[in-house]
Amino acid sequence: MRAATLKDVAVLAGVSVKTVSNVVNGYAFVKPENRRKVEEALIATGYRPNIGARNLRRGKTGFIALVLPELSIPYFGELAGLVITAAQAHGWNVLIEQTQGTRDRERTALTSMGPHMIDGAILSPQALSAEDFADxxxxxxxxxxxxHAVDVPIDHVAIDNVLAARTAVGHLAAIGRRRIASIGRNPHRGTAALRLEGYRAALAEAGLAEDEELSVPALEYHRRDGAQAMSRLLDLPERPDAVFCFNDLLAIGALRAAADRGVRVPEDLAIVGFDNTEESAYSIPSLTTIAPDKKAIAETAVSLIHGRSTDAAENATPFDLQDIQTPFALEIRESTIGRTRAPA
Amino acid sequence: MRAATLKDVAVLAGVSVKTVSNVVNGYAFVKPENRRKVEEALIATGYRPNIGARNLRRGKTGFIALVLPELSIPYFGELAGLVITAAQAHGWNVLIEQTQGTRDRERTALTSMGPHMIDGAILSPQALSAEDFADxxxxxxxxxxxxHAVDVPIDHVAIDNVLAARTAVGHLAAIGRRRIASIGRNPHRGTAALRLEGYRAALAEAGLAEDEELSVPALEYHRRDGAQAMSRLLDLPERPDAVFCFNDLLAIGALRAAADRGVRVPEDLAIVGFDNTEESAYSIPSLTTIAPDKKAIAETAVSLIHGRSTDAAENATPFDLQDIQTPFALEIRESTIGRTRAPA
Incomplete structure (x- = not known):
């Protein structure tokens, strides 16, 4: 028996080939009754669309991948939502791979994808080596x-992390804090090295000596890690009067540990976070934080892939390696300057 | 020129056909040098795998869809992460569609997918009508x-929302609260109707009269909606002494509004949320909340799809419509019973 064609389906359904094609290709605006007729005819004829051939004609798979540590981390949940929205504008669906930031799973994510499945990928790696990328x-x-801690020759979108950290710590110095701690040091994270560099630069600019024991490492960047690190700082004979946390989750954990010890924020301890997750605007006290322009990051990343996949399709000269800095702001809230509204 | 075959690629790359197949099919464990040889040969020969044919052989597309309102809502971010993990265990990649809970976008999500693209879909709809589902x-x-507010004949996984709400409000009555409000009433949300029903049942059980003005509606379930609703309650001549919020984001907003008005939680006002997002364990005060077993929800949903798609492939008798209730707990924290740890 020969394979059923679009025309066979159209004849059986009593509609045009174009309508069958619209149903098969997933276009939204087909009359419900026509859609039902076509679907019945598709089943009756055993017609199966050939996605491989269709994508080959289009030169696209219709998918891009987003590889990130965990969706349950609010920064990545928010970023993923923005990437999906930006991708839809280019007709792409998004496949999300969660790696938990481990090298094994990041490697698996890279190797399980290819031009047969995706048109491009947005990566937020934590453990991949430069060799992994090459291989x-x-x-x-x-x-x-x-x-990312390693330098690899692929397009890159980020904020200026050194300047952002310097701005955050500069703000703590400007409100008169003199014993400024940091939470998040981690030799395996690219952002950590840059934020530590910015922290140190701001201390130097403010004429403050660096005290090694005030920079507490964090293996992971979850709330519990922030609470543990803050506890360590509050156990010091001479407590800090401010702390710069390398992300909002660490800062939320630090806030919680301070509350558990009866330490008042910001009176006894000012706290700054990083990421401007929505949670940070509602925490009590609300959190002063670095606000990267996440929408700009998502849209820029998607349009870089779009530009390169168009290049590839048209065999044009590819554009040069891109390293794009997106804007950021320092959102100043209660955790550094106190309540701005009077109680009722 | 005839199309290149796997064998052509294998000969050029100097590897076995099996190795070429492993690369093309995206298996992870191929020696990097072999992968590179195969990829070069794939490009040189112009070979393109036929995904449609491959999936037809397998009887699967390798994808399932997850249709939800927004990834930036922590409950959905957490649930999506768990669905991706559960889907991977069955060899599925997950496509995520965000609908913002609007009927138009929920309809588009349904119509843009089909058996040519996905093997099944997990839906968390807010606005679809029963007719939409049929069409x-x-x-x-x-x-x-x-x-979901409408009754449709598809498999369903959820907790017992009425019992959960009754448990939450029963706890408020048990700690002696007598003027218990609710935030989240909404005629268009299925969960809202059930949680309101549980709230009313618990009031009746505690011998408390219902006061209409204490049930404040919420159009959306974001932090800002909770803060606005709480403000309304705090403007009443006779304020409530407790409030049951229909999700954690509303409760976080309510906490924030209470703090802004100098209202002490839980002394003046006890607050209960719903969802047990990680944020609720770290808020100040930490939030008493209903904790649905999200992992069980994700795993049950994925295995229902797996069971049905296996049925379909083997032409076996499909199992009956499933309506599965997953477990939940009431996590009792500071927002109802106060601090349990002494300050240092």
Whole structure:
């Protein structure tokens, strides 16, 4: 028996070939009764669309991948939502791979994708080595978002992390704090190195000596790690009067540990976070934080992939390696300057 | 020129056909040098795998869809992470569609998918009508998670929302509260109707009269909606001494509004949320909340799709419509019973 064609389906359904094609290709605006007729005819004829051939004609798979540590981390949940929205504008669906930031799973994410499955990928890696990138590159345009400890020749979108950290710590010095701690030091994270560099630069600018024991490392950047690190700082004979946390979750954990010890924020301890997750605007006290322009990061990353995949399709000269800095702001809230509204 | 075959690629790369197949099919464990040789040969020969044919052989597309309002809502971010993990265990990648809970975008999500693209879909709809489901069903197994205001004949996974709300409000009565408000009433949300029903049942059980003005509606369930609703309650001549919020974001907003007005939680006002997002364990005060077993919801939904898609492939008798209740707990924290740890 020969395979059923679109025309066979159209004849059986009593509609045009164009209508069958619209149903098969997933276009939204088909009359419900026509859709039902076509679907019945598709089943009756055993017609199966050939996605491989269709994508080959289009030169696209219709998918991009987003590889990130965990969706339950609010920064990544918010970023993923923005990437999906930006991708839809280019007709792409988004596949999300969660790696938990481990090298094994980041490697698996790279190797399990390829031009047969995706048109490009946005990566937020934590553990991949430069060799991994060279060995495992999936043969599609890649964009890295955020900072990574190793230098690899792929497009990159991020904020100026050193300047952002300097701005945050400069603010703590400007409100008169003199014993400023940091939470988040971690030799394996690219952002950590840059934020530590900015922290140190701001201390130097304010004429403050660096005290090694005030920079507490964090293996992970979850709330519990922030609470543990803050506890360590509050156990010191001479407590800090401010702390710069390398992300909002660490800061939320630090706030919680301070409350558990009866330490008042910001009177006894000012706290600054990083990421401007929505949670930070509602915490009590609300959190002063660095606000990266996440929408700009998502849109820039998607349009870089779009530009490169168009290049590839048209065989044009590819544009040069891109390293794009997106804007950020320092949102100043209660955790550094106290309540601005009077109680009723 | 005839199309290149796997064998052509293998000969050029100097590896086995099996190795080429492993690369093309995206298996992870291929020696990097072999992968590179195969990729070069794939490009040189112009070989393109036929995904449609491959999936037809497998009887699967390798994708399931997850249709939800917004990833930036922590409950959905956490649930999506768990669905991706559960889907991976069955060899599925997950496509995420964000609908913002609007009927238009929920309809588009249903119609843009079909058996050519996905093997099934997990839906968390807010606005779809029963007619939409009948008209637009994409012809793959569907599972609905959470509650929906309309009754449709598809598999369903949720907690017992009435009992959960009754448990939450019963706890407020048990700690001696007598003027218990609710935030989240909404005629268009299935969960809202059930949680309101549980709230009313608990009031009746505690011998408390219902006061209409104490049930404040919420159009959306974001932090800002909770803060606005709480402000309304605090403007009443006779303020409530407790409030049951229909999700954690509303409760976080309510906490914030109470703090802004100098209202002490839980002394003047006890607050209970719903969802047990990680944020609720770290807020100040930490939030008493209903904790649905999200992992069980994700795993049950994915295995229902798996069971139905296996049925379909083997032409076996499909199992009956499933309506599965997953477990929940009431996590009792500071927002109802106060601080349990002494300050240092």
């Amino acid at each position: 495992l590159a999936p043969g599609v345009p890649l964009v890295m978002v955020g900072e | 637009l069903a994409p012809g793959v197994p569907l599972v609905m998670v959470g509650e």
